Amino acid sequence: MFKYLIILFLFLFSATISAENSLVQSSESVAIDSSIALAEDEINFDQAAELAKQQRLKTQVEFCAPCHGKNGLSSLPIYPNLAGQHQQYLLKQLLAYKYRRRKDAVMSPMVSRLNEDELVELAHYYASLSSDISQVEINGEFNESSEASENTNEN
Amino acid sequence: MKKLALALAATVVMTAPAMAADVEAGKAKSVMCAACHGANGVSAIPMYPNLAGQKEAYIAKQLKDFKSGTRKDPVMGSMAxxxxxxxxxxxxxYYASLK
Structure with missing residues:
Protein backbone atom coordinates (compact mmCIF):
# COMPACT_ATOMS: atom_id res chain seq x y z
CA MET A 1 0.00 0.00 0.00
CA PHE A 2 2.75 2.37 1.07
CA LYS A 3 4.64 1.46 -2.11
CA TYR A 4 1.67 2.45 -4.22
CA LEU A 5 1.44 5.77 -2.40
CA ILE A 6 5.10 6.53 -3.14
CA ILE A 7 4.67 5.65 -6.78
CA LEU A 8 1.58 7.81 -7.00
CA PHE A 9 3.35 10.65 -5.25
CA LEU A 10 6.35 10.41 -7.61
CA PHE A 11 4.07 10.25 -10.56
CA LEU A 12 2.17 13.36 -9.48
CA PHE A 13 5.41 15.17 -8.69
CA SER A 14 6.96 14.48 -12.10
CA ALA A 15 3.74 15.38 -13.82
CA THR A 16 3.64 18.74 -12.04
CA ILE A 17 7.27 19.51 -12.98
CA SER A 18 6.79 18.63 -16.64
CA ALA A 19 3.60 20.67 -16.68
CA GLU A 20 5.45 23.65 -15.22
CA ASN A 21 8.24 23.24 -17.77
CA SER A 22 5.89 23.13 -20.67
CA LEU A 23 4.02 26.10 -19.24
CA VAL A 24 7.26 28.12 -19.05
CA GLN A 25 8.21 27.07 -22.58
CA SER A 26 4.87 27.94 -24.00
CA SER A 27 4.75 31.32 -22.27
CA GLU A 28 8.24 32.09 -23.60
CA SER A 29 7.20 31.22 -27.13
CA VAL A 30 4.05 33.28 -26.73
CA ALA A 31 6.19 36.26 -25.66
CA ILE A 32 8.46 35.86 -28.71
CA ASP A 33 5.51 35.41 -31.04
CA SER A 34 3.77 38.51 -29.73
CA SER A 35 6.93 40.64 -30.07
CA ILE A 36 7.23 39.57 -33.70
CA ALA A 37 3.57 40.28 -34.23
CA LEU A 38 4.05 43.71 -32.62
CA ALA A 39 6.92 44.56 -34.98
CA GLU A 40 4.82 43.46 -37.94
CA ASP A 41 1.96 45.56 -36.65
CA GLU A 42 4.22 48.60 -36.52
CA ILE A 43 5.35 48.05 -40.10
CA ASN A 44 1.79 47.47 -41.22
CA PHE A 45 0.69 50.55 -39.33
CA ASP A 46 3.34 52.69 -41.05
CA GLN A 47 2.40 51.26 -44.43
CA ALA A 48 -1.29 51.73 -43.76
CA ALA A 49 -0.74 55.32 -42.62
CA GLU A 50 1.30 56.04 -45.75
CA LEU A 51 -1.37 54.44 -47.94
CA ALA A 52 -4.10 56.42 -46.22
CA LYS A 53 -2.11 59.61 -46.73
CA GLN A 54 -1.66 58.84 -50.44
CA GLN A 55 -5.34 58.07 -50.78
CA ARG A 56 -6.29 61.31 -49.03
CA LEU A 57 -3.95 63.32 -51.24
CA LYS A 58 -5.44 61.69 -54.34
CA THR A 59 -8.96 62.59 -53.23
CA GLN A 60 -7.94 66.18 -52.53
CA VAL A 61 -6.17 66.53 -55.87
CA GLU A 62 -9.42 65.45 -57.55
CA PHE A 63 -11.04 68.53 -56.02
CA CYS A 64 -8.32 70.79 -57.45
CA ALA A 65 -8.27 69.19 -60.91
CA PRO A 66 -11.40 70.78 -62.44
CA CYS A 67 -9.78 74.23 -62.18
CA HIS A 68 -6.04 73.54 -62.00
CA GLY A 69 -5.91 70.53 -64.32
CA LYS A 70 -5.22 66.88 -63.54
CA ASN A 71 -1.49 67.46 -63.98
CA GLY A 72 -1.43 70.92 -62.40
CA LEU A 73 -1.65 72.65 -65.77
CA SER A 74 -4.85 74.64 -65.81
CA SER A 75 -7.11 74.52 -68.85
CA LEU A 76 -8.91 77.73 -67.86
CA PRO A 77 -7.21 81.09 -68.49
CA ILE A 78 -8.18 82.70 -65.20
CA TYR A 79 -6.84 79.84 -63.04
CA PRO A 80 -3.11 79.45 -62.50
CA ASN A 81 -0.91 76.52 -63.42
CA LEU A 82 0.47 74.89 -60.30
CA ALA A 83 2.80 72.26 -61.74
CA GLY A 84 6.43 72.93 -60.93
CA GLN A 85 5.65 75.99 -58.84
CA HIS A 86 7.79 76.49 -55.72
CA GLN A 87 6.53 74.41 -52.81
CA GLN A 88 7.17 77.24 -50.36
CA TYR A 89 5.14 79.69 -52.46
CA LEU A 90 2.28 77.22 -52.90
CA LEU A 91 2.15 76.50 -49.17
CA LYS A 92 2.24 80.20 -48.33
CA GLN A 93 -0.75 80.83 -50.62
CA LEU A 94 -2.68 77.80 -49.34
CA LEU A 95 -2.19 78.96 -45.75
CA ALA A 96 -3.13 82.51 -46.76
CA TYR A 97 -6.39 81.18 -48.25
CA LYS A 98 -7.05 79.05 -45.16
CA TYR A 99 -6.59 81.94 -42.76
CA ARG A 100 -8.20 84.48 -45.13
CA ARG A 101 -5.10 86.59 -45.53
CA ARG A 102 -5.63 86.07 -49.25
CA LYS A 103 -9.30 86.38 -49.94
CA ASP A 104 -10.89 84.35 -52.67
CA ALA A 105 -14.50 83.22 -52.82
CA VAL A 106 -13.54 79.89 -54.40
CA MET A 107 -10.20 79.03 -52.84
CA SER A 108 -10.88 79.86 -49.19
CA PRO A 109 -13.76 77.39 -48.77
CA MET A 110 -11.82 74.75 -50.74
CA VAL A 111 -8.78 75.03 -48.50
CA SER A 112 -10.13 75.93 -45.06
CA ARG A 113 -11.44 72.42 -44.36
CA LEU A 114 -7.92 70.99 -44.79
CA ASN A 115 -5.40 70.92 -41.97
CA GLU A 116 -1.89 72.31 -42.29
CA ASP A 117 -0.26 68.89 -42.79
CA GLU A 118 -2.59 68.24 -45.71
CA LEU A 119 -1.70 71.62 -47.22
CA VAL A 120 2.01 70.76 -46.93
CA GLU A 121 1.32 67.51 -48.80
CA LEU A 122 -0.63 69.34 -51.52
CA ALA A 123 2.08 71.98 -51.99
CA HIS A 124 4.69 69.22 -52.19
CA TYR A 125 2.62 67.31 -54.74
CA TYR A 126 2.13 70.23 -57.15
CA ALA A 127 5.73 71.39 -56.79
CA SER A 128 6.86 67.90 -57.80
CA LEU A 129 4.89 67.90 -61.09
CA SER A 130 6.51 68.84 -64.39
CA SER A 131 5.73 72.32 -65.67
CA ASP A 132 6.67 71.33 -69.22
CA ILE A 133 4.42 73.59 -71.21
CA SER A 134 4.89 71.65 -74.43
CA GLN A 135 2.47 69.18 -72.88
CA VAL A 136 -0.23 71.73 -72.20
CA GLU A 137 -3.52 71.76 -74.02
CA ILE A 138 -3.98 72.60 -77.66
CA ASN A 139 -7.16 74.60 -78.23
CA GLY A 140 -8.37 73.76 -74.76
CA GLU A 141 -8.08 70.02 -75.30
CA PHE A 142 -5.34 67.92 -73.82
CA ASN A 143 -3.28 66.24 -76.49
CA GLU A 144 -2.33 62.59 -76.25
CA SER A 145 1.15 63.12 -74.86
CA SER A 146 -0.23 65.21 -72.03
CA GLU A 147 -2.79 62.50 -71.31
CA ALA A 148 0.07 60.02 -71.12
CA SER A 149 2.00 62.29 -68.78
CA GLU A 150 -1.07 62.67 -66.62
CA ASN A 151 -1.19 58.93 -66.23
CA THR A 152 2.46 58.72 -65.24
CA ASN A 153 1.92 61.54 -62.78
CA GLU A 154 -0.88 59.61 -61.18
CA ASN A 155 1.28 56.53 -60.80
CA MET B 1 -25.51 105.83 -88.88
CA LYS B 2 -25.33 106.59 -85.18
CA LYS B 3 -25.95 102.93 -84.42
CA LEU B 4 -23.21 101.88 -86.78
CA ALA B 5 -20.77 104.30 -85.16
CA LEU B 6 -21.72 102.96 -81.77
CA ALA B 7 -21.24 99.38 -82.88
CA LEU B 8 -17.91 100.30 -84.42
CA ALA B 9 -16.81 102.07 -81.25
CA ALA B 10 -17.90 99.10 -79.16
CA THR B 11 -15.95 96.74 -81.39
CA VAL B 12 -12.84 98.89 -81.11
CA VAL B 13 -13.18 99.13 -77.34
CA MET B 14 -13.74 95.40 -76.96
CA THR B 15 -10.90 94.32 -79.19
CA ALA B 16 -8.49 97.01 -77.99
CA PRO B 17 -7.34 95.18 -74.83
CA ALA B 18 -6.61 92.02 -76.79
CA MET B 19 -4.62 93.99 -79.37
CA ALA B 20 -2.86 96.04 -76.69
CA ALA B 21 -0.84 93.14 -75.28
CA ASP B 22 2.68 93.67 -76.52
CA VAL B 23 5.14 90.95 -75.52
CA GLU B 24 8.20 93.06 -76.34
CA ALA B 25 6.94 96.00 -74.29
CA GLY B 26 6.18 93.56 -71.48
CA LYS B 27 9.73 92.24 -71.65
CA ALA B 28 11.10 95.76 -71.37
CA LYS B 29 8.86 96.44 -68.39
CA SER B 30 9.77 93.15 -66.70
CA VAL B 31 13.25 94.33 -65.66
CA MET B 32 11.92 95.38 -62.28
CA CYS B 33 10.20 92.00 -61.79
CA ALA B 34 13.34 89.99 -62.57
CA ALA B 35 15.00 90.55 -59.20
CA CYS B 36 12.42 88.34 -57.52
CA HIS B 37 10.82 86.36 -60.35
CA GLY B 38 13.99 85.62 -62.34
CA ALA B 39 15.23 87.03 -65.64
CA ASN B 40 13.33 84.30 -67.51
CA GLY B 41 10.32 84.15 -65.19
CA VAL B 42 11.72 81.28 -63.14
CA SER B 43 12.26 82.45 -59.60
CA ALA B 44 15.42 81.50 -57.73
CA ILE B 45 13.74 82.30 -54.41
CA PRO B 46 11.30 79.62 -53.19
CA MET B 47 9.04 82.18 -51.55
CA TYR B 48 8.38 83.90 -54.90
CA PRO B 49 6.43 82.22 -57.67
CA ASN B 50 7.62 81.25 -61.12
CA LEU B 51 5.78 83.26 -63.75
CA ALA B 52 7.05 81.66 -66.94
CA GLY B 53 4.19 80.02 -68.80
CA GLN B 54 1.63 81.14 -66.25
CA LYS B 55 -1.86 81.93 -67.56
CA GLU B 56 -2.01 85.41 -69.09
CA ALA B 57 -5.45 86.23 -67.70
CA TYR B 58 -4.41 85.01 -64.24
CA ILE B 59 -1.27 87.18 -64.16
CA ALA B 60 -3.22 90.22 -65.34
CA LYS B 61 -5.89 89.66 -62.69
CA GLN B 62 -3.33 89.29 -59.91
CA LEU B 63 -1.49 92.46 -60.94
CA LYS B 64 -4.76 94.37 -60.97
CA ASP B 65 -5.72 92.90 -57.60
CA PHE B 66 -2.33 93.87 -56.12
CA LYS B 67 -2.78 97.37 -57.50
CA SER B 68 -6.32 97.76 -56.15
CA GLY B 69 -5.45 96.12 -52.82
CA THR B 70 -7.92 93.26 -53.36
CA ARG B 71 -4.93 90.93 -53.00
CA LYS B 72 -2.75 92.29 -50.25
CA ASP B 73 1.01 91.99 -50.37
CA PRO B 74 3.40 94.66 -49.10
CA VAL B 75 5.94 94.01 -51.87
CA MET B 76 3.64 93.39 -54.82
CA GLY B 77 1.21 96.14 -53.83
CA SER B 78 3.86 98.80 -54.25
CA MET B 79 5.38 97.13 -57.32
CA ALA B 80 2.03 97.02 -59.13
CA TYR B 94 5.25 88.45 -71.84
CA TYR B 95 5.34 86.02 -68.90
CA ALA B 96 2.67 83.78 -70.44
CA SER B 97 4.79 83.59 -73.60
CA LEU B 98 7.85 82.24 -71.75
CA LYS B 99 8.45 78.51 -71.55
Missing part, protein backbone atom coordinates in the same frame (compact mmCIF):
# COMPACT_ATOMS: atom_id res chain seq x y z
CA UNK B 81 0.96 100.51 -58.08
CA UNK B 82 2.66 102.45 -60.92
CA UNK B 83 1.59 99.98 -63.64
CA UNK B 84 -0.92 101.14 -66.25
CA UNK B 85 -3.54 98.79 -67.69
CA UNK B 86 -1.35 98.50 -70.79
CA UNK B 87 1.69 97.60 -68.65
CA UNK B 88 -0.35 94.91 -66.91
CA UNK B 89 -1.53 93.44 -70.22
CA UNK B 90 1.98 93.54 -71.70
CA UNK B 91 3.62 91.97 -68.66
CA UNK B 92 0.98 89.22 -68.52
CA UNK B 93 1.46 88.49 -72.23
Missing amino acids: MPLTDADVANLAA
